[in-house]
Structure formats: structure tokens, C-alpha cells
Amino acid sequence: MSENEVYPQWEDHGHTLKLFVPQPFSFAENMKYLSNAPNECLFHIKEQRLYRAIPIEGETLVIEISSDHDHSITVRFMGDTAPSCERVRSAVVRYVRDWFDLDTDLLPFYKLAKSDPLLHRAADSFHGLRVIGIPDLFEAICWGIIGQQINLTYAYTLKRRFVERFGRHVSCEGESYWLFPSAQEIAVLAVEDLAELRMTVKKCEYLIGTAKLIAEGRMSKELLTAAGDLKTAEKLLVNLRGIGPWTANYVLMRCLRMPSAFPIDDVGLHNAIKYVMGTEKKPSKEEILKLSKAWTGWESYATFYLWRFLY
Numbered sequence: 001m002s003e004n005e006v007y008p009q010w011e012d013h014g015h016t017l018k019l020f021v022p023q024p025f026s027f028a029e030n031m032k033y034l035s036n037a038p039n040e041c042l043f044h045i046k047e048q049r050l051y052r053a054i055p056i057e058g059e060t061l062v063i064e065i066s067s068d069h070d071h072s073i074t075v076r077f078m079g080d081t082a083p084s085c086e087r088v089r090s091a092v093v094r095y096v097r098d099w100f101d102l103d104t105d106l107l108p109f110y111k112l113a114k115s116d117p118l119l120h121r122a123a124d125s126f127h128g129l130r131v132i133g134i135p136d137l138f139e140a141i142c143w144g145i146i147g148q149q150i151n152l153t154y155a156y157t158l159k160r161r162f163v164e165r166f167g168r169h170v171s172c173e174g175e176s177y178w179l180f181p182s183a184q185e186i187a188v189l190a191v192e193d194l195a196e197l198r199m200t201v202k203k204c205e206y207l208i209g210t211a212k213l214i215a216e217g218r219m220s221k222e223l224l225t226a227a228g229d230l231k232t233a234e235k236l237l238v239n240l241r242g243i244g245p246w247t248a249n250y251v252l253m254r255c256l257r258m259p260s261a262f263p264i265d266d267v268g269l270h271n272a273i274k275y276v277m278g279t280e281k282k283p284s285k286e287e288i289l290k291l292s293k294a295w296t297g298w299e300s301y302a303t304f305y306l307w308r309f310l311y
Helices: 027-035 086-099 107-114 120-125 137-146 152-166 183-187 191-197 201-215 221-226 230-238 245-254 267-277 285-291 299-310
Strands: 010-012 016-020 043-046 049-056 059-066 072-077 168-172 175-179
Touching: 010 086, 016 086, 027 043, 049 086, 049 168, 049 175, 059 086, 059 168, 072 086, 107 120, 107 299, 120 299, 137 152, 137 201, 137 245, 152 175, 152 191, 183 201, 191 201, 221 230, 230 245, 245 299, 267 285, 267 299
Parallel strands: none
Antiparallel strands: 010 016, 016 072, 043 049, 049 059, 059 072, 168 175
16 A cells, blocks of 8 residues: 555635645745745745745636745745635645656655765755655746856846746736746737747747747656656757757656656756865766766755756
């Protein structure tokens, strides 16, 4: 009998939902990660409570996420946005579980990290951290494209411009909450429409091209999941204009939850390894392949944990 058959994943308390989380899990560590996002526009944090608007099943809900201990998360529907339909409530649970990667058993990763020269310190320092996801495929691909070859701070600035120009916002309890623009909204635009964002013409073309493919149903999470394995899914993404191996693996890591996704060419990963090893030079790709040999099946978590040192 599985753990989920013994213990329920969530309880419905009307205006709130209680989600039970697998161990190890640290709400504080996950909040630390989210708090370090410079100029974030899609959520905000106040007094260890996370606020976000999410589009679910045709409805727009504003939720507050909090936790009094590390065994459960409380999701509160704000204002008059609480859904009455159980199907929508279940979809909210799936969204939050996906966002915090609550369906992954981290115990094997910690067992691996304990004896790994690069990971043991990260596993101790950030114990209970989950790979925070990007559940929406279009948002994940856009974020990957926007972040290509620029620093993280400027990437967040470009994302804010993109969201505030083409997304929409809702007001709830005196606050405004932005939602990422849909593929359908971006697919009908021309490059000139994105000029004021001050992105390169190529990036504008990539964003619109990706939006058209998703809007037309020629690219989707279902299609990538049906690919069956990492390499096939990676190939499907790399075949899209503007997406290389780094962006593909970033999307497979943050959106598709493929544990072997490995953005090995990531500059941040190289700098993190350099920091942990205490060397003056960044490692070569060959050195990273050798150092990561024991990470098989956990490359995405290894990368995510090493990234944390950069903060």
C-alpha cells in the first residue's frame, strides 16, 4: 500500500485547503529561494506568506500560501475568489503540488548527496528545498528565452516589462496581481509590438514563434510528456527556433519535472561549482561530466541546489 493510500494528500476546509507534504520539506528554505527573485512580478511574499493569482480551469483565483510547520501547506482563497467546484479545487492542489514539486521523493537524492564532494554541503545548507517549478509551458519557455545570454537581474526586468505590457492583472484585497500572458495573446502580435520591451529582435521572434506553436497545439506539455524520455523531449524542444540545449533542459527541469534534465552549459552552474571547489578557474564541460557522474537521475536537483550558492 502506498503512502498516498494511507495518508490523504489534502483536506478541503472551505475557504482554505490543507496540503500534506512529503518529507524532507522546509517551507522556510523554499521561501528563501523565492524571496531572492529580483524584481519578481508574478508573486510577492509578506511575512512568510506567498501571494499569487493563478488561472485555473477558466477561473482566476488569488491564493495565499503559508505553513505553520513543515508537514503541511495551507492555501487560502483570497477575496471572493474561492471556487465552489471540487474539480477546480483539485486543480489548485495539483498546481501547488507541481509548483513546489511535492510529488518527488527526495530521500534518494539526499542519500546520494551525503557522499558527493560537490553536493553534501548544499544538501545540508538547503535541506528541504524543492525545485520550484514553472507549471505553465509557455511561461517556462518564455523565461528560458528571455534569460538567454543576459544576467539574471536584467532578465527579471525584461520579464516584468513583458508581463505588464501583455499580461493582465486582477485586484484583490487592495493588491494587484499580474498573470503571465497566454500563448494565444502573444501569437497574434508582430515583432514591432514587442519593440518597447527593448529585447533583441531575435528574442521577440522566438517568443512569438513559440506562442504560435503552442496556440495551434503543435507544442504542449502533453506532447513532451508523451515523448517518453528526456532525449526525445529535448529534441522536440531544440527543433523549435530559438531553443538550444540549455533552454530545452531548463524547461524540462522546471516545467516537465524530468529529474535527469541537465543544463550543463549553464554559466551559473559553472560558477557554483567553482565556488564549492574553491578554485580560481571555472570547470570545463569535461570536468563537469566527470564530477556529475554519480548524479544520474538527479541532475536537475543537483543543478538547482548548486545554483542556491549563487544567492
